[in-house]
Structures are given as structure tokens and as C-alpha cells.
Amino acid sequence: MPPRPSTWQSLLACCGSPAHRRPAGAKSLVRSRLSSSDVSSPEDLSLSLMGCDLHAFTLAELDAATAGFSEGNFIGEGGFGPVYKGFVDDRVRPGLAAQPVAVKLLDLEGVQGHKEWMAEVIYLGQLRHPNLVKLIGYCYEKEHRLLVYEYMAKGSLENHLFKRFSTSLPWAKRLKIAVGAAKGLAFLHQIEQPVIYRDFKASNILLDSDYNVKLSDLGLAKDGPEGDETHVSTRVMGTQGYAAPEYIMTGHLTTRSDVYSFGVVLLELLTGRRSVDKSRPSREQNLVEWARPHLADARRVAARILDPNLSGQSYSTEGVHRAAAVAYQCLSQNPKSRPHMSAVVEALEPLQRLADEPAAFVYNAADEESGREEEEEEERSKRSRAKKESGRRRGEKNKLYRKSLGTNKGRSCIVN
Numbered sequence: 001m002p003p004r005p006s007t008w009q010s011l012l013a014c015c016g017s018p019a020h021r022r023p024a025g026a027k028s029l030v031r032s033r034l035s036s037s038d039v040s041s042p043e044d045l046s047l048s049l050m051g052c053d054l055h056a057f058t059l060a061e062l063d064a065a066t067a068g069f070s071e072g073n074f075i076g077e078g079g080f081g082p083v084y085k086g087f088v089d090d091r092v093r094p095g096l097a098a099q100p101v102a103v104k105l106l107d108l109e110g111v112q113g114h115k116e117w118m119a120e121v122i123y124l125g126q127l128r129h130p131n132l133v134k135l136i137g138y139c140y141e142k143e144h145r146l147l148v149y150e151y152m153a154k155g156s157l158e159n160h161l162f163k164r165f166s167t168s169l170p171w172a173k174r175l176k177i178a179v180g181a182a183k184g185l186a187f188l189h190q191i192e193q194p195v196i197y198r199d200f201k202a203s204n205i206l207l208d209s210d211y212n213v214k215l216s217d218l219g220l221a222k223d224g225p226e227g228d229e230t231h232v233s234t235r236v237m238g239t240q241g242y243a244a245p246e247y248i249m250t251g252h253l254t255t256r257s258d259v260y261s262f263g264v265v266l267l268e269l270l271t272g273r274r275s276v277d278k279s280r281p282s283r284e285q286n287l288v289e290w291a292r293p294h295l296a297d298a299r300r301v302a303a304r305i306l307d308p309n310l311s312g313q314s315y316s317t318e319g320v321h322r323a324a325a326v327a328y329q330c331l332s333q334n335p336k337s338r339p340h341m342s343a344v345v346e347a348l349e350p351l352q353r354l355a356d357e358p359a360a361f362v363y364n365a366a367d368e369e370s371g372r373e374e375e376e377e378e379e380r381s382k383r384s385r386a387k388k389e390s391g392r393r394r395g396e397k398n399k400l401y402r403k404s405l406g407t408n409k410g411r412s413c414i415v416n
Contacts, residue, residue, distance in 0.1 A: 055137030116219030131184030180213025194224030241275030263330025272307030
């Protein structure tokens, strides 16, 4: 029997309703939450975040935790700077639980800076949710800014979807990731003083050993509009391919801007394609522009846009169609037509209970492009050269960090 046709209207009946439910306890959690504008300097953090269970580490402590920020502990690098795996216990700080951590260093020459570092500490230092990464502590010494998070064993969603030699994610895991990410965004949007993520993308979705989602990198986040205000006016920031069109055009930011970004990530999960891919033919380089015409017709999803890596795997055809319908609504050009994230959670969560069907062959005609292998080889070569240059630059910067250890005494208080 063919799957029952799905429409986004039936899946997201409550999308346009402003009466979306708040998570239990959200109001009391943030009634006295600090705003990023309430703290003017790092010296104020210890007092301002009293009771938030954050550790103010010294640079020497984090140098020891990461074996001198060694190349062997290097995890990756983003707009904020390089990230290293480390290990902390009571030898680093009395009373500190033994655990692996991720230590992020602010690149002083990078696109983000002190303001974004402060925002990350203030937001993640106060907000707690199963789908937000836990901030363990921070460090500031002279010009150096570092952040210490819980370690996420499976890395980012970006690595699982787009790294050439990574194992393809089964549909069930993709759906689990979509639901977890939706819950994290819904939490941010529904608290008493809403938070707009502003940079929701695959590389900021981290996964633990069981593929549970933890959203990270809130450095570009903004407090939502207050009172009768309908939006926040701000400088356009974020990542190409994920930002909502009205935000790019006007600088007007709302929670519905995040909903659009979620739709892009959901589309990446469905297609296995990046939001922007310059190596593809011109008509396919922008994922939303290429895929959106196919999303309105459930019968065309598997035939035209579904990730070919799902070929031979078991998955629910109805689940794929209904997830595509959710993506279609999230990507609406009209912000008011996009669902609240609470409605997205309600639409996606039941799909996890749909039974998988026998594996079907997925044919995607658009993937048979002449000269594709040569383009991919050239892209790999560029990335390899960039990786070597990045490693060289990290080595030079690490020398500066280690030199700082001999001149900076740092701070060693525990904010508790």
C-alpha cells in the first residue's frame, strides 16, 4: 500500500498560533537571567554568574589539561578558533570531577572576538537543557580568551554528513538528531526572555556517544524582542546558506529566523548536501533553491532529492515525506507562515515511531554530472592545503600561548 500523502498543513496545524507552550520551569529559570549587555568586563563574570557552577580556569591549568594544546589533541576549528580535547580532574582543580573536555581558544585574528566570547559565557553559563552543551568554565588572561565544554564524542553533525570517508547516517539517527536540535531551539525560544540563536547550522550541532544532540556556539545569539517589539534590529551575522532571507535583507531578527535555519539543516539531513556547495553545477549550488520545488510534492522527494547514501538502508517512506513537509514549511519566504519550534517538535517526534520499510533503491539523477570526480579531487586538494596552513598557524599561536604561561599568573577562583 503506498504511503498516505502528507501535507504541511496537516502536520503543523498549530504553526501560526502564537500560543505555543512554554517548557515546564522555563519561566522561573530565567526570571533574573543576565543579558549580554549587563556585564561589561570579564572581571565582572565571577560575581555576575555566582551560583552558576562555572570554573574560572587559569591558562596554565588548561595548558596542562590539553598537553600543551598539542596537535594530537586538536579536534577542529571554527569561526571562534581552534578546539582541543583535554582532561580535567581534581589534580587540575580540587573538587573537579574527572572528565574529558573540549577547550576552545579564541583566535585573536578570527571573525569572532571578545564580545562573542562574553555572550557564550553569559548564555551557556546560565541556561541548562539536555540539548544545550554544558559550559564547564572559562579562562581570561590578558588578551587570551578560552572556553571549556563537556566533550562530545561524536563531534559535529557536519562531520557525519559531509566528510568523505564518514559512515552514512541511517535515517533513524538523522531523525533523532533533527528532533534533538528542534527541542534545543524550542527551549531557547520559549523561555521568559527568548534567545535567538542567529547561527544555527550543522557544525554547531554536537553529538554525544549515543547521538544525542547538544547545541553549541551561542556567541552570536541575541536576546529576543521585548514588550510590544516584533523583532530585534541587528547587524547581519551568521553563515551563508542558513540565514533567513528577510534577516539578510532588513537586519530584522526574530525567532522565526532560527526556524528558517532549522529548515535548512533538516534539508541537509534529507539530502546529504551542504547548504551551499560551489563544487556543484550552478543551479544546484544553493540547497534551498534547488530542493524547495520538490518538497511540496511528497512523491518527488525520494526520487529527486533524498540522499543517495540512504540507498539500501531501511527507513520509513512516510517519515521521510512528512519530514520533508516540515522542512517545506520552515523554509517559507513569509516568516509568519513558519511554525514555532514547539510545533516542529510535535510534528517530528512521532515520526520516530513509524516502522522502517524494506530498503529501496534511491536514484538521484542530479548526482550523475560529468567531470564531478575531477571537481571533487580539486576540492580535496584545496582543503588539504588549507589544513596544512592552518596547522602551521596553530603551531605559531601555541608558542605564544606557552610563552604567556611564564608571564601571566591568571585567576584561579571557582564561581560556585
